[in-house]
Amino acid sequence: DVKVTQSSRYLVKRTGEKVFLECVQDMDHENMFWYRQDPGLGLRLIYFSYDVKMKEKGDIPEGYSVSREKKERFSLILESASTNQTSMYLCATGTGGRKEQYFGPGTRLTVT
Amino acid sequence: RKEVEQDPGPFNVPEGATVAFNCTYSNSASQSFFWYRQDCRKEPKLLMSVYSSGNEDGRFTAQLNRASQYISLLIRDSKLSDSATYLCVVNPLGGGSNYKLTFGKGTLLTVNP
Numbered sequence: 069d070v071k072v073t074q075s076s077r078y079l080v081k082r083t084g085e086k087v088f089l090e091c092v093q094d095m096d097h098e099n100m101f102w103y104r105q106d107p108g109l110g111l112r113l114i115y116f117s118y119d120v121k122m123k124e125k126g127d128i129p130e131g132y133s134v135s136r137e138k139k140e141r142f143s144l145i146l147e148s149a150s151t152n153q154t155s156m157y158l159c160a161t162g163t164g165g166r167k168e169q170y171f172g173p174g175t176r177l178t179v180t
Numbered sequence: 181r182k183e184v185e186q187d188p189g190p191f192n193v194p195e196g197a198t199v200a201f202n203c204t205y206s207n208s209a210s211q212s213f214f215w216y217r218q219d220c221r222k223e224p225k226l227l228m229s230v231y232s233s234g235n236e237d238g239r240f241t242a243q244l245n246r247a248s249q250y251i252s253l254l255i256r257d258s259k260l261s262d263s264a265t266y267l268c269v270v271n272p273l274g275g276g277s278n279y280k281l282t283f284g285k286g287t288l289l290t291v292n293p
Contacts, residue, residue, distance in 0.1 A: 099279050108285070109285075110267075110283055110284065110285035110286065111224070111267075111283040113280060116279065116280065118279055126280070158223055158224075162279065167211075167212040167214075167271045167279070167281065168212075168214055168226050168229065168281075169226075169281055170226065171223035171224050171225070172223060173222070173223050174222075174223050
């Protein structure tokens with residue numbers, strides 16, 4: 069079974085703080101993704117990476133950056149957290165071939 | 181037309197009922213199609229891939245109509261444990277990386293005893 073873990077299930081941060089969300093997978097998948105999910109808006113892609121040190125912007129990259137130094141690890145960084153970044157953050161992994169993605173349990177981030 | 185469009189529901193059905201979900205997609209070049217389920221406050225999980233010839237997995241049947249750009253999911257003999265949100269997911273080739281998936285907003289199903 070694919071195992072995708074995220075560093076925290078719940079996180080509370082203050083406006084202006086730098087926030088790191090980490091995702092680790094154990095299946096040697098090339099591709100890793102960060103989404104946020106909000107009621108009424110569904111899942112929206114923030115960034116993804118198809119190889120170590122490679123990244124591409126998704127649909128809503130503003131206010132976020134990412135880092136992928138090792139194949140199994142993909143970090144999402146909020147440089148200066150704002151209240152509109154309160155959301156559920158989901159990491160996913162996948163292979164290039166079959167396209168399906170496997171999700172971690174999510175981090176519910178609250179920015180106050 | 182939205183990239184992936186689903187009826188948001190909610191669908192409330194009794195145990196044992198048959199329920200069908202529909203989904204349309206806008207990118208005719210799309211190649212891969214999936215149904216995911218998401219339980220309340222949990223992550224989405226792959227339910228099944230959707231193949232051109234249609235496919236079945238136990239009580240679940242998925243169909244694809246490329247001409248109409250339409251995907252369906254049929255659940256027979258509904259169980260209480262089928263209560264969840266069902267997400268229609270498409271790999272929209274073209275206009276960007278082919279690794280991306282586009283998710284519908286989901287259809288909420290509640291199966292009642």
